[in-house]
Amino acid sequence: MIExxxxxxxxxxxxxxxxxxxxxxxxxxxxxTSVTNxxxxxxxxxxxxxxxxxxxxxxxxLASNAxxxxxxxxxxxxxxxxxxxxxxxxxxxxSSLLSGxxxxxxxxxxxxxxxxxxxxxxxPLSQALLWEIFPAHERGMAMAVWGIxxxxxxxxxxxxxxxxxxxxxxxxxxxxxxPIGALAFVLGGLFVFDSPQQQRPRRIDWAGLVFxxxxxxxxxxxxxxxxxxxxxxxxxxxxxxxxxxxxLVAFFIRELLAEExxxxxxxxxxxxxxxxxxxxxxxxxxxxxxxxxxxLYAQKIMGYDAWTAGFVLAPGGVGNLLxxxxxxxxxxxxxxxxxxxFGCLFNAAGTYMMSDLSLGVDYWTLAxxxxxxxxxxxxxxxPLTVMALATMPREKVANGTSFFNLVxxxxxxxxxxxxxxxxxxxxQYHQSTLVGxxxxxxxxxxxxxxxxxxxxxxxxxxxxxxxxxxxxxVYRGTVEQAHVLAYADEFWLLAMMFALLVFAVPLMxxxxxxxxxxxxxxxxx
Numbered sequence: 153m154i155e156x157x158x159x160x161x162x163x164x165x166x167x168x169x170x171x172x173x174x175x176x177x178x179x180x181x182x183x184x185t186s187v188t189n190x191x192x193x194x195x196x197x198x199x200x201x202x203x204x205x206x207x208x209x210x211x212x213x214l215a216s217n218a219x220x221x222x223x224x225x226x227x228x229x230x231x232x233x234x235x236x237x238x239x240x241x242x243x244x245x246x247s248s249l250l251s252g253x254x255x256x257x258x259x260x261x262x263x264x265x266x267x268x269x270x271x272x273x274x275x276p277l278s279q280a281l282l283w284e285i286f287p288a289h290e291r292g293m294a295m296a297v298w299g300i301x302x303x304x305x306x307x308x309x310x311x312x313x314x315x316x317x318x319x320x321x322x323x324x325x326x327x328x329x330x331p332i333g334a335l336a337f338v339l340g341g342l343f344v345f346d347s348p349q350q351q352r353p354r355r356i357d358w359a360g361l362v363f364x365x366x367x368x369x370x371x372x373x374x375x376x377x378x379x380x381x382x383x384x385x386x387x388x389x390x391x392x393x394x395x396x397x398x399x400l401v402a403f404f405i406r407e408l409l410a411e412e413x414x415x416x417x418x419x420x421x422x423x424x425x426x427x428x429x430x431x432x433x434x435x436x437x438x439x440x441x442x443x444x445x446x447x448l449y450a451q452k453i454m455g456y457d458a459w460t461a462g463f464v465l466a467p468g469g470v471g472n473l474l475x476x477x478x479x480x481x482x483x484x485x486x487x488x489x490x491x492x493x494f495g496c497l498f499n500a501a502g503t504y505m506m507s508d509l510s511l512g513v514d515y516w517t518l519a520x521x522x523x524x525x526x527x528x529x530x531x532x533x534x535p536l537t538v539m540a541l542a543t544m545p546r547e548k549v550a551n552g553t554s555f556f557n558l559v560x561x562x563x564x565x566x567x568x569x570x571x572x573x574x575x576x577x578x579x580q581y582h583q584s585t586l587v588g589x590x591x592x593x594x595x596x597x598x599x600x601x602x603x604x605x606x607x608x609x610x611x612x613x614x615x616x617x618x619x620x621x622x623x624x625x626v627y628r629g630t631v632e633q634a635h636v637l638a639y640a641d642e643f644w645l646l647a648m649m650f651a652l653l654v655f656a657v658p659l660m661x662x663x664x665x666x667x668x669x670x671x672x673x674x675x676x677x
Contacts, residue, residue, distance in 0.1 A: 162285055166285075166343060167285050167286060167294075169339065169342075169343045170281065170282070170285055170343045170344060171282060171294060171297060171298060172339065173336055173339035173340050173343055173344065174274075174277075174278035174281060174282065174298065175278075175297070175298055175300075175301040176301075176332055176335060176336040176339065177240075177241055177244070177274050177278070177332075177333070177336045177340075178274055178275060178278055178298065178301045178302055179301045179332070180244065180245075180329050180332045180333060180336065181244065181271045181274045181275065182275075182301075182302055183308065183312070184248070184267070184271070184325070184326070184329060185213070185271075186308075186313065187312060187313035187316070187325045188209065188210060188213070188313070188325060191313055191316075191317045191322040191325050192206050192207070192209065192210070194317045194321075194322040195209060195260075195322050198322060199256060199257045199260065201257045206257070207380065208257075208261055209257075209260060209261065209264055210376070211373065211376045211377060212261045212264045212265045212268065213264045213265070213267055213268040213271070214268065214372050214376050214561075214565065215265075215268065215369050215372045215373055215376070216264075216265045216266075216267075216268030216269045216272070216369075217268040217269075217271055217272040217372075217561065218272070218368045218369060218371065218372035218558070218561060218562065218565075219268075219269075219272070219364065219365050219368050219369045219372075220268070220269050220272035220273060221272045221273065221276060221368075221554055221557055221558045221561065222364055222368060222414070222415050222554055222555070222558055223361070223364065223414050223415070223554075224272070224273040224276045224277055224550065224553075224554040225276075225280075225415070225416070225550035225551035225553075225554050226414040226415070227273065228273075228277065228280075228347075228550050229550075230356075232346045233277070233281065233344065233345070233346050233347050234340070234341075234344045234345055234346050235346075236273070236277065237277060237281075237340050237344050238337060238340050238341060238344075240269075240270045240271075240272075240273050240274060240277070241270075241274075241333055241336050241337045241340060242270075242333075242337060243266060243267075243269060243270030244267055244270030244271050244274070244329070244333060245270075245329055245330060245332075245333025245334065245336075245337070246266075246270075247263045247264070247266035247267035247270055248263075248267060248326040248327070248329035248330065248333065249326070249327070249330060250262075250263035250266070251263040251264060251267060251323075251326040252323040252324070252325075252326035252327045253323075273554075275302070275553075275557045276550070276553035276554040276556070276557045276558075277550070277553075278298065279295075279298075279537070279541075279553040279556070279557070280347075280549045280550040280552075280553045281344070282294045282295065282298055283541055283546075283549050283553070284347060284546060284549065288484075288542070289484045290484075291484075291538060291542075292479070292480050292481075292482075292483030292484050292534055292535075292538050293480035293481060293483075293484075294480075295480065295533070295534050295537050295538065296476040296477060296479055296480025296481075296483075296530065296533075296534050297476075297480065299476050299530070299533050299534065300472075300473060300476055302533075303469065303472045303476070303529060303533075308466075308469070311463065311465075311466070313325055316328070347550075355412055357406070357407075357410050357412060357413055357414050359406050359410075360403060360406045360407055360410055360413055360414045360415070361414060363399050363400070363402045363403035363406055364399075364403050364414060364415070366395060366396075366399035367395075367396055367399035367400035367402075367403050368396075368400070368558075370392045370393075370395040370396035370399065371396040371400065371562065372562070372565060373392050374389055374392045374393050374396060375562070375565040375566055375568075375569045376565060376569070377389065377392075378569050378573070379569055379572045379573050379576075383573065404417065415551065415554070415555070416548060416551045418548075419544060419548050419551055419552045419555065420555075422543055422544055423543075423659075423660075423661065424539050424540055424542065424543050424660050424661055424663075425540050425541065425543070425544055425552055425556075427540075427656065427659050427660050428536055428537075428539055428540025428541075428556070428660060429540060429555060429556055429559050430559075430656075431536060431653065431656055432536060432540070432556060432559055432560050432563065433559040433560065433562065433563035434563060434649065434653055435532055435536070435560070435563070435653070436559070436560040436561065436562070436563030436564040436567065437563040437564065437566055437567030437570070437649075438499065438503075438567065438646050438649055438650055439499075439529065439564070439567075440563070440564030440565075440567045440568050441564075441567035441568055441570065441571035441642075441646065442499075442502075442503055442506075442525065442643070442646055443465070444567075444568050444571055444572075445506075445571055445575070445639060445642055445643065445646075446464065446465060446506070446518070446522060447464075447465065448575075448639075449506075449509070449518070449639050450464045450465075450518060452635070453511070453632070453635060453636060453639070454513070454518070463515075463519075464515065464518045464519055464522065465522055466519075466522075467519040467520070467522045467523040467526065468522035468523060468525055468526035468529075469526060470523060470526065471522070471523040471524065471525070471526025471527040471528075471529075471530075472526040472527070472529045472530055473526075473530075474526075474527065474530070475495075475498075475526065475527045475528065475529065475530025475531050476529075476530035476533070476534065477530075478530065478531075479491055479495075479530045479531050479533075479534040479535065480530075480534055483534050483535050483538050487662045488535035488538055488539050488660075488662060488663060489535070489539075489657045489658065489660060489662055491531045491534070491535040492531065492532065492535045492536055492539070492657050492660075493654050493657050494528070494531045495528045495529070495530070495531030495532035495533075495535070495536075496528070496532065496650050496651065496653045496654045496657070497528070497650075497651070497654065498524055498525065498527045498528025498531060499525050499528035499529070499532065499650040500528075500647045500648075500650035500651040501524050501525075501528075501647075502521045502522065502523075502524035502525030502526075502527075502528060503521070503525065503643045503644075503646040503647040503650060504643070504644065504647035505520065505521035505524065506518075506521045506639075506640075506643040507640045507641075507643040507644040507647060508640065509636050509639055509640050509643075510636065511632060511633070511636060528650075537556070538663060539660050539661070539662075539663050540552070540556060541553070541556070542663040543661070543663065571642060574638075574641075574642055574645075575638050575639070575642060578637070578638035578641045578642070579634050579635050579638040580634075581638075582633075582634035582635075582637040582638055583630065583631055583634035585634075586630045586633060586634055604618075604621070604622035604625050605618045605619055605621075605622045606618075608621045608622060
């Protein structure tokens with residue numbers, strides 16, 4: 153077991169070896185989340201499950217993920233960082249194997265709950281570790297390099313998942329985690345060490361633990377199941393919402409009063425962290441919902457398969473890679489608020505470009521906005537992370553990264569839920585509006601119906617059938633146009649949201665980093 157003391161300085165090789173190790177487990181975790189979405193229809197058929205039942209494969213994972221993330225810092229102190237890293241790596245890898253071997257839906261759901269518990273701490277644990285081992289002036293580049301792994305999964309996942317389930321089996325989306333997890337375990341055992349600042353808790357805050365599990369678990373279930381259950385028309389959603397509200401209020405009160413809380417809420421006294429966390433929630437909402445809308449438009453409206461839809465998202469990865477590298481180099485040299493403002497504006501531009509949609513768009517009309525938004529992601533991710541965590545004492549960084557990732561995930565879940573709901577509502581609105589303007593006595597409509605009727609008659613249909621088919625074709629085109637308008641509305645709203653986010657940037661303080669970190673960093677209001 154490798155120990156480090158506060159006075160020991162790591163070599164560059166050791167730092168980047170640790171970075172590579174945590175990147176592996178991060179890629180494994182984020183890749184699994186995005187790949188599973190593509191495989192749900194295949195799982196449904198193989199396990200003889202209904203649509204409602206198979207969606208619990210995602211819900212169970214997200215709920216357990218949300219439960220464990222807030223406790224990451226406490227679990228790190230209780231078990232020790234090195235041991236905890238190895239435990240979550242083994243838990244995630246082992247439950248991936250169980251998921252692939254599951255003979256029925258029940259065992260698959262159990263395995264997915266365990267997988268969520270293993271996946272939740274990976275990202276905040278990795279961020280806290282990188283924050284500790286790199287000096288202040290190198291943290292931006294370290295976060296940028298690690299961020300490439302974070303963004304890798306959502307970009308490559310749908311394409312990779314589509315190829316795997318089409319050519320092999322849905323079970324292989326879990327089996328591919330095994331070699332990655334095994335390598336990460338070996339590297340973690342060699343290079344990861346316990347934090348000298350971490351203190352082991354003397355007792356377990358059982359009341360806080362229970363409130364946390366109930367509160368965050370119920371909140372995640374509300375966000376994930378709301379659209380399917382028709383939100384507050386469902387008694388289940390009402391009960392979960394009330395449970396989440398009461399449990400979370402009790403949790404926060406308990407954590408403020410406990411001597412050794414599971415979550416240290418004093419991190420929110422730091423101005424940069426409080427504002428940065430709020431912005432990260434909004435960014436998570438915008439990024440997750442826009443990626444969902446891009447993927448749905450490519451597959452549902454344009455008729456692309458999962459493989460082709462993945463290539464629509466791929467240019468975003470290229471833009472993201474470029475911006476992460478540039479932002480990583482600039483974040484210690486210029487005012488981070490400028491980079492953050494650029495990130496907001498690039499995302500606003502990318503989503504606004506998608507608000508001008510039609511049924512006849514080509515590949516590049518879809519790919520270019522993704523590239524522009526990808527450029528913006530790096531300029532959001534790197535400076536926001538650096539400014540939010542820079543002024544925080546090192547012993548609180550693990551706690552801060554836990555909350556930082558929790559709100560990003562909850563913001564993403566909220567964004568996906570809201571995007572699906574608004575899409576359905578706006579589609580209904582535009583459909584009723586367009587249908588109300590279609591009149592068979594209108595010369596243009598009548599001409600269109602005559603042309604369609606002649607076409608179907610030329611294909612062998614009798615006069616009555618041709619008339620019905622012509623009307624059905626016009627109606628189907630109206631519905632498709634209503635969907636397109638609904639997507640355009642959502643992208644316009646997201647563009648306005650990212651643009652308005654710029655006004656929150658001046659509220660944060662610039663962070664000055666030097667080549668040598670002594671007492672900390674210098675900030676200016």
